[in-house]
Amino acid sequence: MVNGVEVQSKVAQQAQEKALTEDALQFLAALHRTFESTRQSLLVAREDAQRRWDSGAPFDFPPETAHVRAEPSWHCAPPAPGLEDRRVEITGPTDRKMVVNALNSGAKTFMADFEDSSSPTFANMVNGQVNLYDAIRRQIDFETGGKSYKLTDKPAVLIVRPRGWHLDEPRVTVDNAPVSGSLFDFAIYFYHNAKELVKRGTGPYFYLPKMEHYLEARLWNDVFNFSQSYIGIPHGTIRATVLIETLPAAFHMEEILFELRTHSSGLNCGRWDYIFSFIKKRRADRVAILPDRKDVSMTVPFMDAYVRLLIQTCHKRKVAAMGGMAAQIPIKDDPKANEEVMEKVRQDKLREVTAGHDGTWIAHPLINKIAMEIFNKHMLGPNQYHIRREDVKVAAADLLNPKVPGKITEDGVRSNISCSLAYTASWIGGNGCIPLNYLMEDAATAEITRVQLWQWVKYGCRLDTGELITAAYVDKVIDQVAPGIKKTAPGVKDDNLKITVDYLKSQIRKEWPSEFLTSDLMPHLAIADGAEPKWQKSAL
Template identity: 80%
Template sequence: MVAGVTIHSTADAKAQATILTDDALTFLAAVHRTFEGTRQSLLNARQDAQRKFDSGVPLDFPPETAHIRAEPSWHCAPPAPGLEDRRVEITGPTDRKMVINALNSGAKTFMADFEDSSSPTFANMLNGQLNLHDAVRRQIDFESNGKSYKLTDKPATLIVRPRGWHLDEPRITVDNTPVSGSLFDFAMYFFHNAKELVARGSGPYFYLPKMEHYLEARLWNDVFLFSQSFIGIPVNTIRGTVLIETLPAGFQMEEILFELRNHSSGLNCGRWDYIFSFIKKRRADRTAVLPDRKDVTMTVPFMDAYVRLLIQTCHKRKVAAMGGMSAQIPIKDDAKANEVAMEKVRADKLREVTSGHDGTWIAHPLINKIAMEVFNKHMLGPNQYHVRREEVRVAAADLLNSTFAGEITTEGVRSNISTALAYTAAWVGGNGCIPLNYLMEDAATAEITRVQLWQWVRYASRLETGEVISTALLDRWTDELAPGIKKLAPGVKDGDLKIAVDYLKSQIRQQWPSDFLTSDLMPYLAARDGVAPKFLKAAL
């Protein structure tokens, strides 16, 4: 019973009893009351910025922070214990089996994800916190179907990704206002585990997603300072790696590092969300229409410029420049197809390490060997901070250059429809990470499919056949493909598939696409968790 705090769900009483303690909720309420006003003002600023982009104001490097970019003397914090060598990082959701397998994978670190690979049912969020609580204390071992799951003596270093600033957590209100999903995920993990992690020679480490402005990084830094003081651990114990996965953030990398410099452990190329943001932020620009998703690779002009600038920026400031995720996963039933897929992974990791990245991401333990071999061969030390990339010159136009070969094909459009339907239905059903056609799809990749379909309709793009992409065409193909989704993604329920179909048909008819499908669809999850309609922003 904490004054002003209300829990609006009875989901998973056991996890609630461990995680939602009075002391933890008192901390959450203090964080909320201190920072919620700033969060809301920053979210409003995003909308103001989008209106400027829509009116034709071009994205550019902020003139007011030119002095920060020009000053050579400032650097970020040294690597914290366990983050000195990050050559391979495995990522995934926070279910108990995944946590154990990821920590045992042989990767250097594990990013436990409450964001794009998790569907935020309250049970998922609470049990994820419980699993990490147990993992930190080496008490996560369990048995299932006669098989034993136990942590090794030297598991990977744990990093946690909370949800983005835009998402609410409607199952918890403070003073009748839903708390931030970001602050809920951060606060529960930090409060329960920070002191234990420090005592074990590690620390509370985070991946910070979907920021669009350096002031959002300043907010995180303020949260870190407040939280360390609140529980009584030394200042600058926390480390945060920022995912550069929005187009505006691509123009503010140095500023973001500067704001977090005493807590920073680097930047990451969040490639899939970056492509999503590229389309969304330039939604009013018909010259920014992109071809099939498969043609938007890391070597196209705007992606290549983003990577080169990120590596140069990080090494200039002496922090890690982390690579991104290859979408391929092992193919068990086809050796030849598997070799082709794994060769794509190998080539991707080779591109990253030879460009100067200090580490890379994988989504499956079986890919660890490939990634580790590539980085071990080409990165002999713990990092490549010495690869300064001083020859790199990236102008604003380079970050916006979408001129490259590619076309919009019937296969590409139908693939986008299938992926959007399958992922949306799975997410509403509580699963935030699904394999489709031997690719691992999460919210970021699903978002690309959604906004591409909207973009192609909006600008009457033509298929390779010459046919114009219209709402009528996409409706017809959606109806054709929907019956096969349950075979493509086993476990999807009829009701959830209908939600996905209706949502996609609605989205392609909007003047502008919604900012995030997760914000749109969260009310379905919250309603199932028992939350009253007045705390749900979107209409069901």
């Protein structure tokens, strides 16, 4: 339909006809032709930076932007309609049932996720766009299994998370090149819904993931200005919250806000991805070895420094400092165990609100009441911008402090392997958000498990028993754990589990871990969706 644009898949054809209209694809093509070369140059810059860090260059705050950090007078845009009070935000994928339940959860906002909690099959990506289109217009009500799903009169405010800059969308090409997953998700949603959202009293609001440099925020800001001009709405209508979930971005918080200041609605502590990035970016530093995943809490030195700096930075610039995810889900058949888990949620949310956060994340609607009660008690106004945290002094060394009390145990190895296999096999099968051991897991935790196993093998770490962690040892545990994965994650197919086992065994043997498992394994989804082989990069 559009010159130079090809859609390589026929899945979800009815949804494609509704979402991938000629005018929406023209907009996507315009974004691709304007910004793709910049995106590619920024991805090359990431690789260059990693080589410098591998060679011993220090992580530090960028010297060329010291004047931005020192200047006290600039502030970000005031809160947009519907974003004045964000004390509890629920997150989840964009399937139709989840969208209705999340919007009805009682949370202030719903982050509809095309990224870490969605497996990016083309059906998921396109159907998700249709579901959001219908939800915005109050046309999403449906019945299934004898149960009705209907939006309440006052649903949560909608925020959308597109995929990160590193991901391609191989099912759609422009001028014989795959488009950016970020721009695909953004373009289709924005084009169809921006004006409708404004008409209904809110606006096009986004969460931006996985950035590593303030120039990547500048690219998003340029995309926003281009897009607002393209459809004819005022600049500044868009609002974006940036997830600080990479170690490099922690050194660029203020600059990221500055680049997006006319469109910014704050920063978020993307805690799980941040731990993943801490390991991955310091891959050449044996000092940065971390113990069992369960021991890397928000109170360990490098995580505490990151939280304090984020709150101080946001409130200095008068935007929201959002807390992290409560991944716990209720344990219905064991009241005592459920209360113990819910108490952990209470303590985590109490830590966040008393530190100065303006809101928090939850993964399950039944957690909303707990989180809301804590924030209602301790945050009497719509936010805590007045808590400036001028007492905070965070140096580069604080953000890099690897001292984490804990051990590497056999249970830790087994837990990592179980999570990695169960989640990754489910992801290949089209499910990007699964309950494991009463936690809602997404790609972030699977990434932590993968790089921890790699790190322990790479540096010849030992269990607390003294046993050496070798590739052969991890292989043995993988072979022991794998047969039980289908009980842990019902619906996992044998073929997908084999792919996952082979992938994990190959990863622990690499000189350096892959950047993202989602990039590595995307070809399996692309093949299933009918994308041309030339756009399918090797998975191993």
